[in-house]
Amino acid sequence: MSYRPIYLDSHATTPVDERVMTAMMPYFMEYFGNSGSINHQYGWEAEAGIKQAREQIAAAINATPEEIVFTSGATEANNLAIKGIAEAYFQKGRHIITVQTEHNAVLHTCQYLESLGFEVTYLPVQSDGLVNLQQLDAAFRPDTILVSVMAGNNEIGVLQPIGAIGIMCREREVLFHTDAAQAIGKTPIDVEAMRIDLMSITAHKIYGPKGIGALYVRRRNPRVKLAPQMHGGGQERGMRAGTLFTPQIVGFGKAIELCTELMETESARLLALRERLWRQLSSIDDIYLNGHPTMRVAGNLNVSVAGVDGSALRLGLQSVVALSSGSACSTGKANPSHVLMALGRSEELSRASLRFGIGRFNTEEEIDKIAEATISTINSLRQATIKQPAMI
Numbered sequence: 001m002s003y004r005p006i007y008l009d010s011h012a013t014t015p016v017d018e019r020v021m022t023a024m025m026p027y028f029m030e031y032f033g034n035s036g037s038i039n040h041q042y043g044w045e046a047e048a049g050i051k052q053a054r055e056q057i058a059a060a061i062n063a064t065p066e067e068i069v070f071t072s073g074a075t076e077a078n079n080l081a082i083k084g085i086a087e088a089y090f091q092k093g094r095h096i097i098t099v100q101t102e103h104n105a106v107l108h109t110c111q112y113l114e115s116l117g118f119e120v121t122y123l124p125v126q127s128d129g130l131v132n133l134q135q136l137d138a139a140f141r142p143d144t145i146l147v148s149v150m151a152g153n154n155e156i157g158v159l160q161p162i163g164a165i166g167i168m169c170r171e172r173e174v175l176f177h178t179d180a181a182q183a184i185g186k187t188p189i190d191v192e193a194m195r196i197d198l199m200s201i202t203a204h205k206i207y208g209p210k211g212i213g214a215l216y217v218r219r220r221n222p223r224v225k226l227a228p229q230m231h232g233g234g235q236e237r238g239m240r241a242g243t244l245f246t247p248q249i250v251g252f253g254k255a256i257e258l259c260t261e262l263m264e265t266e267s268a269r270l271l272a273l274r275e276r277l278w279r280q281l282s283s284i285d286d287i288y289l290n291g292h293p294t295m296r297v298a299g300n301l302n303v304s305v306a307g308v309d310g311s312a313l314r315l316g317l318q319s320v321v322a323l324s325s326g327s328a329c330s331t332g333k334a335n336p337s338h339v340l341m342a343l344g345r346s347e348e349l350s351r352a353s354l355r356f357g358i359g360r361f362n363t364e365e366e367i368d369k370i371a372e373a374t375i376s377t378i379n380s381l382r383q384a385t386i387k388q389p390a391m392i
């Protein structure tokens with residue numbers, strides 16, 4: 001068996017849980033029908049699987065099954081939410097508020113809308129990564145139609161106060177969308193209590209399959225209008241056309257149900273692992289925690305290390321542990337993380353960062369091994385810098 005590094009990149013993706021895989025299997029070969037075939041049993045079987053998944057997802061977020069619109073993932077859900085609202089409400093106004101630390105699926109969608117004549121306010125964040133609610137308050141305009149603030153950040157794990165933001169939006173009758181791809185299944189989310197009108201979620205970050213996600217679209221108080229971005233067979237109440245991918249949907253339902261079941265014990269376990277890792281790493285000089293120390297998802301630790309080159313650091317670790325500097329989508333690009341820069345970190349510290357994403361299958365032994373490797377790699381890189389100043 002070939003040796004593989006320890007996987008510690010659960011913000012990028014997660015393996016499929018065996019229980020999820022078991023639930024999916026019959027829907028590939030046996031219950032293969034098209035859920036849109038309403039005239040025969042094959043269609044009904046697929047529809048039954050999808051109905052159950054819709055109920056499982058709705059139950060996890062206190063929504064109704066009709067409010068779940070399946071998409072290919074959170075990227076598509078973000079696009080559908082933001083473009084769909086912009087198109088449906090442009091006569092009411094053309095101003096959108098979002099945040100500088102959002103995922104590119106939100107930021108680039110907003111930039112695209114700017115090219116069409118919409119105006120977007122990109123709120124800054126505080127040095128702990130949290131949105132300042134007074135700044136949000138001041139950003140509202142009479143023509144604001146949408147606020148989009150992520151629930152959990154994909155680089156630093158910071159959890160925004162979405163309940164408070166939801167109330168602010170509702171009071172002003174402005175729709176509230178949240179990208180909850182990193183928060184779902186890890187922290188309780190209640191779309192009623194938090195006054196969420198639209199929410200993007202995805203299965204592959206919660207031990208479900210890739211290629212499936214959903215957009216929650218509120219149906220009552222208020223009823224959200226959404227312009228479809230995919231036209232065709234009229235599936236998903238006309239909001240997203242295309243034959244539903246039954247096995248993935250069934251897996252998504254099972255994955256989210258499992259997360260709800262395991263949430264309390266898992267988040268305590270992940271938190272203990274994170275603290276164990278940080279306790280060891282903080283023995284190093286000039287290492288900084290990025291993001292709020294407690295308002296973050298349990299499995300996330302993001303640090304910057306002074307006096308080392310970021311890519312040399314990751315190169316030095318890659319045989320031991322699989323992790324990234326920032327989001328999987330921007331890794332490899334020369335730019336420093338836009339999230340860390342928004343926290344006010346220097347360009348050097350933004351580049352010399354490590355994102356540890358601890359997940360369901362990581363153990364204490366793995367964490368200790370990773371801590372040891374990280375400390376020794378940093379020490380040897382720093383010694384090399386001292387010994388060979390002319391080379392740098």
Ligand SMILES: *Cc1c(COP(=O)(O)O)cnc(C)c1O
Nearest residue numbers: 073074075103105154181182202
């Ligand atoms: C992963 C992620 C996405 C993209 O989700 P996909 O399902 O991979 O398209 C969007 N937003 C956040 C915050 C994410 O972490």
